[in-house]
Amino acid sequence: MADFVASNIVKEFQTPAQTLRILDGVSLELDRGQNVAIVGESGSGKSTFLHIIGSLDQATSGTVELLGKNVSELNEGELASHRNANVGFVFQQHHLLPQLSALDNVLVPTLATGKPDSAMIDRAKSLLESVGLADRMTHKPGLLSGGEQQRVAVARALICEPVLLLADEPTGSLDAANADSLGSLLLEVQQESNSILICVTHSGKLAGDFSRTIRLEKGKFV
Numbered sequence: 001m002a003d004f005v006a007s008n009i010v011k012e013f014q015t016p017a018q019t020l021r022i023l024d025g026v027s028l029e030l031d032r033g034q035n036v037a038i039v040g041e042s043g044s045g046k047s048t049f050l051h052i053i054g055s056l057d058q059a060t061s062g063t064v065e066l067l068g069k070n071v072s073e074l075n076e077g078e079l080a081s082h083r084n085a086n087v088g089f090v091f092q093q094h095h096l097l098p099q100l101s102a103l104d105n106v107l108v109p110t111l112a113t114g115k116p117d118s119a120m121i122d123r124a125k126s127l128l129e130s131v132g133l134a135d136r137m138t139h140k141p142g143l144l145s146g147g148e149q150q151r152v153a154v155a156r157a158l159i160c161e162p163v164l165l166l167a168d169e170p171t172g173s174l175d176a177a178n179a180d181s182l183g184s185l186l187l188e189v190q191q192e193s194n195s196i197l198i199c200v201t202h203s204g205k206l207a208g209d210f211s212r213t214i215r216l217e218k219g220k221f222v
């Protein structure tokens, strides 16, 4: 069995007028070390799919398995621990906490398991170094450029060594040069950490850098 398996995911939204079937039996299998870009029209359900496989949202039916574990069967508390331990998210907006330094922002996901020890702080520093921010660790987000803020978000996504790295339009708010370097950075860190990277993007250029591109159309991968 593959390390990551999404099987027959269906997602429906009830509106007053009708039931909207956004995902109509979508399946995807990936092993550690693999990456894929998901493209598709606006409203095709890309973010919805990413939220379901990252356990931020529940499917109407279908299952998600990671490293042999059926994530769909977990209760709320177990889901929170699972997300924290296994899934790293990078969104279009960085969602950094404005009052914290870059270093403390990277450490935020570790707070769920207590105060970070010195080994964890060293890991956060080394991640910030690896994303090119060695001399920006004490900066608060407001003093960082957009590209730098997004690189802090990448370091934060990696702090708990997730096996599944999910990115939703990670370059959507960046200029062309910063978008290029962030795309390369994501693929580099994914290879180094032997994780699975699934990235939703509107950018054909970014998608072209991935090993594989799949398109979501009318609720199905085509």
Ligand SMILES: Nc1ncnc2c1ncn2[C@@H]1O[C@H](COP(=O)(O)OP(=O)(O)OP(=O)(O)O)[C@@H](O)[C@H]1O
Pocket: 013, 014, 015, 020, 022, 040, 041, 042, 043, 044, 045, 046, 047, 048, 049
């Ligand atoms: N809670 C909800 N209730 C009803 N409809 C919803 C809800 N959440 C999402 N949708 C609808 O589901 C569809 C898919 O949304 P989603 O955000 O996944 O699309 P997307 O492909 O990521 O779009 P974009 O590229 O514009 O970000 C949209 O038509 C949206 O309006």
